[in-house]
Amino acid sequence: MACNEAIRAAKLAKIRAAVQSYPDFPKPGVLFRDIFPIFQNPYVYEDLISVMEDHIKEQHLQVDVLVGLESRGFLFAPLLAYNLGKSFVPVRKKGKLPGEVVSIKYGLEYGEDTFEVQKHAIKPGQKVIIVDDLLATGGTMKAACELIENLKAEVLECITVIELLDLKGRERLNRPCTTILQF
Template sequence: MGELSGADKLDYVKSKIGEYVDFPKKGIVFRDIFGALTDGKACVYLRDLLAHHIRITCPDVELIVGLDSRGFLFNLLLATELGTGCAAIRKKGKLAGEVVAVEYQLEYGSDTFELQRSAIKPGQRVVIVDDLLATGGSLLAATALVRKVGGVVLECLVVMELLGLEGRKKLDCNVHALIKY
């Protein structure tokens, strides 16, 4: 049996993503990436799919930026696979040194993301990675932070996108989702 196609790998990963109805509150269907990450084959396929996409669409990427906290599951993995560096965008108060900050809106309230000023060099080409695009607030804040320190956002790459929440419309950069719900 030969190597699986990209579509077959994607179908396999999708089959392993957990689905929890009425979590964290009634009426929500929670898509849980951790179900896929407990399966070794799904992890390999997910790495392959994400890295292949970046190689094709962003061959000149220099840095993979992961968002707190599930984006961290992918940024080092992809940086290692692609031979780039990686950086982290964290919630307020979690990073040492000089940081830049952006406040962003959540469904009920707001939060703040921070990035170490020295993490990205001016002009450095960046792909931002996370597990999920929902309302778009966290990715919008992440793109603002990268640009604030002089980075160039090539793309926001997510494993899953919840189309009904229209988060993509808030973003002014290329966005790619492997799986759309």
């Protein structure tokens, strides 16, 4: 076990080192954490996917569907679903999906938005993990959980690459949540 923990710690250190910080972006007082440098090094990206995949294998062998949230959740969830032999379902902003959809409105800092999922993409009783890049205030993730539960599926866990601890988004979720990096 100690060897596996050391390997995981080394992977996490490489992932953390790849994340870049930009003060005062997109507005003064905000420290933006940029995940895109992770994709510039395929080995770091592989490490990130590996850490996420190992967590899912250890905790949720019974998962049926991995949901990715628009748009950066799409960078992780499809690959995880493929590697695990599970289904991938996108949750998108209003008007982006064809066919019959189920939607949910949620509040933003300055207004509201709407998430949609194709009605028959997730079946009642299926076990779902929701994947995104960032947990900040928790509003987006909370809405995604409610949307999936409106389809009578079970949200096993929410997984994000980064959690901004000072925004306390985890407190808005009444579901398990795992984050790879915390700032």
